[in-house]
Amino acid sequence: GESVGLHLPTLSVQEGDNSIINCAYSNSASDYFIWYKQESGKGPQFIIDIRSNMDKRQGQRVTVLLNKTVKHLSLQIAATQPGDSAVYFCAESISGGYQKVTFGTGTKLQVIP
Amino acid sequence: GAVVSQHPSRVICKSGTSVKIECRSLDFQATTMFWYRQFPKQSLMLMATSNEGSKATYEQGVEKDKFLINHASLTLSTLTVTSAHPEDSSFYICSARGAGTKNTDTQYFGPGTRLTVL
Numbered sequence: 001g002e003s004v005g006l007h008l009p010t011l012s013v014q015e016g017d018n019s020i021i022n023c024a025y026s027n028s029a030s031d032y033f034i035w036y037k038q039e040s041g042k043g044p045q046f047i048i049d050i051r052s053n054m055d056k057r058q059g060q061r062v063t064v065l066l067n068k069t070v071k072h073l074s075l076q077i078a079a080t081q082p083g084d085s086a087v088y089f090c091a092e093s094i095s096g097g098y099q100k101v102t103f104g105t106g107t108k109l110q111v112i113p
Numbered sequence: 114g115a116v117v118s119q120h121p122s123r124v125i126c127k128s129g130t131s132v133k134i135e136c137r138s139l140d141f142q143a144t145t146m147f148w149y150r151q152f153p154k155q156s157l158m159l160m161a162t163s164n165e166g167s168k169a170t171y172e173q174g175v176e177k178d179k180f181l182i183n184h185a186s187l188t189l190s191t192l193t194v195t196s197a198h199p200e201d202s203s204f205y206i207c208s209a210r211g212a213g214t215k216n217t218d219t220q221y222f223g224p225g226t227r228l229t230v231l
Contacts, residue, residue, distance in 0.1 A: 043222035095218045103156045
């Protein structure tokens with residue numbers, strides 16, 4: 001089912017610091033996870049993904065960690081910049097076929113200059 | 114790569130009229146397209162999934178006669194909101210996945226369409 005929140009949790013971070021955004025997923029059968037960034041009035045933008053056979057994956061300034069034991073996903077942003085201010089959604093799915101993606105409630109990241 | 118466009122970006126219409134929103138994959142073949150609706154400060158709510166050349170699969174609670182979806186080609190899907198009412202006002206976002214992308218499991222999103230029904 002869909003996960004819809006009434007309001008978004010907010011994370012405020014000083015510019016230059018590292019940010020950690022957490023997400024709990026619900027389906028133990030999910031094997032593919034994605035982080036999306038959504039700026040105000042725009043569609044979600046793919047940031048990084050990870051499959052269940054990995055527990056860590058790094059991109060440019062971003063790292064995703066996966067803990068399947070507790071069904072937890074995190075996104076780490078190094079040296080956070082004002083342009084990182086947005087809402088971040090984690091998403092889970094089952095790979096292959098036409099499995100739909102289930103989105104988390106989202107976290108708003110505010111970068112303080 | 115993996116660019117998805119939507120048109121129009123904003124639309125204002127009168128109550129009772131129908132509105133069509135287009136979603137295009139510009140540089141890949143979208144075998145599957147998804148339509149989402151998003152309310153302010155909330156997550157994305159999946160409305161329907163469509164595979165090229167077949168009927169869309171609607172999520173529970175979504176009226177298929179009100180939200181008509183057509184996925185006639187590998188690069189185009191349309192969502193028509195029929196007899197729109199003010200409660201249909203929302204941000205509608207499409208996504209697509211398919212051949213020619215880095216990962217065929219990844220959905221790539223369009224920029225969204227803001228619908229306002231007066």
